Amino acid sequence: MNKKFTAEILLLFVAFIWGATFVIVQNAIDILPPLLFNAIRFMIAGIIILIIYLIRRKKNKIPQKNAFIAGVVLGSCLFIGYSLQTIGLLYTTPSKAGFITGLSVVMVPLLAFFILKSRPSPTAILGSIAATIGLYLLAVKNTSPFSIGDFYVLLCTFGFAFHIIFTDRFAKKLPVLLLTTIQLFTVAFLCLISAFIFENWEIILNPELYNSSSLLFALFITAILGTSIAFFIQTYSQKATSPTRVAIILAMEPVFAAITSFLWINERLSIGAVIGCILILFGMIIAELPVSKWGIFPFKKKQTIPK
Template sequence: MKKRWVADASLLAVTFVWGATFVVVQNAIAFLEPLSFNAIRFSLAGLFLLGWLVIFHRSLFHHYTLPLIRSGIWMGLWLFGGYALQTVGLLFTTSSKAGFITGLSVVLVPLFSFLFLKQKPSVNAVIGAVMAAAGLYFLMGGDGKWTFNRGDVFVFFGAISFAMHIIATGKYSVHYSPMLLTMTQIFTVAVLCTIIAFLLEDETQIWNAAVLQKREVWTALLITSLLATTAAFLVQTNFQKYTTATRVALIFAMEPVFAALTAYIWAGERLTASAIIGCIGILCGMIFAELPIAFITEKRWRAKRRITH
């Protein structure tokens, strides 16, 4: 029991870090272009994780195989798409909206699992998806006049990419070492971000000492590379075995809430009444989608029993 509570608390801390990084990343990319930022972030994270494995888990390298590398690269492609689109989107939208739109990946997973893996979604997953879609409608105005800006569109496609990454992770993590898969996908993201940054962005900014020395930039790089990437994956890998997948999904559903709270506290962002209703709808949809169907059935049965008695 104690290990489960420690695991849940640790995963909740990881979720808070993920939610809080929306604000710090948004501050950093005002000085360093988004793909350049991610190139440095994931390079640092990959090096940190490589050092961790060399020092504490060197024997794992014997399990490196070509299929594992291919799987890690495929996961990294989706992860790259998610972070690249999300970070670009933060140039044009708010941290709180980006957090809730990204959170839609939780309810997109059952849909994509059905389309690509032929896994039939549960009834509560479908209802949760509808609730989240309604919440997204209110988040964007709720008056029929869509207020999607290009940042929201980028973040939404990033959410799709994150959902595909979750599916790929679930498919391959049961066959290969999670630690090696994590390191492979992190370096894949780092390489792709570096290549695209040199092609599309001002590559001189990556090596610009004046930019890298700005407090907003180096603080964001340290937080995202050390805490939100390296430590987060290590904590998840180490503690998830002590709790259930449903509890983990419910904990991760708190990420957009933390994003909105930190944006309110640190960036002074304000949401309209319609946007708040939308955020609540998305959060309820995400949580409902992850509730085990047995729990819902039991609640209905208890309610009927109280009525008949």
């Protein structure tokens, strides 16, 4: 089993975690404000990864300053993504927010081309298009005019897309555990400051809050599986695969969310949503195939006949 295949299977597992925990998070933020919930979630996750890093720390020639700057950049991108998505959800529907956020499937290869000078393969482009159409069918049930909430969610998509792009740049050069630790603490710090400014942070002092088993369960699952393990895997896996493929694989998140919602809360899928799930899966598969397998992409170099 080669390293690239292993990395992409791990990324698919991350998409499953994020999709499967959607219902859990949705119930938790009914009890705790979203920014405060994320602050606690990312703080717990950061402490877990920090402990592992300190135990396994080895002397590294890479300056700590480089890892700190890179981690802050990645954490800031994540914070922009999570916070603007939360604000947008105040003014738009979850289905439209899910579709717009999923547009990172298209943004990542474009940004990778301009920033990393990485030209996506024809199959990756076709896979991105198929996944985007699938996201539309899965997430958008009733169309409505573009709102201020949709604009905020569109901005959040840039945060998630830049996070994938910069992870590709930094993960290949810096220690994964240290990089993950710094970005998680950055998100926690920025979310905490924002919670103090925009939310009722005093709710955390309410002792009845800690009697909520659903909240404690949500914090436990999302902090360990959905944050510390998930972002460590993403950072590690991007050493071996391209940003475009990462975006397409992570587009499976709403598919897993739809499946788990059906299994846990009996939420029915429309025919269009089922077709959307199939298209996202199709996009992920064809993006993995080499161009040589497709006769429709005749981009081979012409062989010169020796004289």
